[in-house]
Amino acid sequence: MIIHINGEKETIEASLTVTQLLAHKQVKMPDMVSVELNGDILERQFFDTTIINDGDAVEFLYFMGGGQV
């Protein structure tokens, strides 16, 4: 299925959770990233149970580098 990650179109396997998506994208510090799903910030406790659907827009927001998120 096709989703958008940080504005870029990507093809991923169906039925991935947010946690699995973070692993799939090899996010180096998954405990230091906020996830916005279709415009709404997703609470961390729902990462394991929230399934990414076709057409979803996912934004990873990191705050290690120095940016103000």
Add this chain to the structure above:
Amino acid sequence: MTLSLATKCVYMPDAVDSVTGAVNTPIYQTAGFAYPNPADLENVFKGRDSGHVYSRISNPTIADLERRIAYLDNALGAVAFSSGLAAIFTTIMVLARSGQNIVVSNALFSGSRDLFDETIPQLGIDVRWVDITDHNHIKALIDDQTAAVFSEIISNPKLVIPDVKALVDGIGSIPLVIDATLTGSTGFDAVAHNVAVVIYSSTKLFASNTGAIGGIVVDTGCFNWGQARHPDVRSAYDRIRGFAFIERLRRHGLNNGGFNTSPMNAFLTLVGLETLALRYERICQTAQTVAAFFDKLGIPVRYPGLATHPQHALANELLTGFGPLMTIDLGTKERAFAFISKLKIVKNMTNLGDNRTMVIHPKSTLYWRHDTERLQQAGVTDGLIRMTIGLESPDDLIHEFKEALQ
């Protein structure tokens, strides 16, 4: 399976370097990080990709220390600072703004007392001192502009212990900030007690070898930052939810303030953490033996592990082990100095939670500037000696103390 803290001191998932197999975190002794592709650096700056750009803001060695502490504490996250006082200063700066107030225990380490007496008020923040065991007074001091309540988990050197459960219940939607330097992650479970923020001077029990100054702020994940009194934190909560406090700490304390620790100090602290649980257990056992020795001699000794401590029952309920710190009172400055002068194994110096046993005469050193009221609040008298127990044999320590008392 939930791992014990002793195991977590030496094991963390994904801690081994996936490229080289190194089990120790490398010391990334670099100020900056190069990105050949300008778009990649732009993405990291804008928070759209993970990475490090400048070690004032973040660094892989320091990030590993932060991750390790958060893991030990079962917490949401942690931020490392150049010292424990930098950690406290940044925490208060993030939580409160000019015109607001904070309620602070009046039994504090002298350095923290000076920070709250002299520096925090310059930010326009009203510091309201309180006996942290007086819950009615705390309640009376709190109003709609109270941004935080601050206390040490075992106060230094008075050894006052806050009733954390009653405090959390009593202050409601105000974050409780606990300085747990004297217990480290091993002696007090902040998450289990719903504490919002924990601060450690990592110089002490974590690094433990008088080799690395540092401080850590831990967001336990127990507090809803959407309820923060500072609008800046609430605004961050609207953007990133649970990470609001950590992000503001990094922004104000590291990005803007430059209170970062060094990769070398982070590495030394990581080395110390591996033996934290083992050392803490040993230190508490020896401290109990030494405290009982002084008690048996009839010398006034204050230690939470003794039944004579006024909050011994609370300490038993709240803590695992009773920590490295105790005080004895020899009555006069002259007797205290004479005792200290005879010590050889035990060092006369400031620091605590170290591998070495140390003593200090607080009134002539740490508290020499403080007036009578502050001395009383801190429990400092003419003959008081603060003692922090290390890893030496308890028999050797007691032999040395016996000789010094003669």
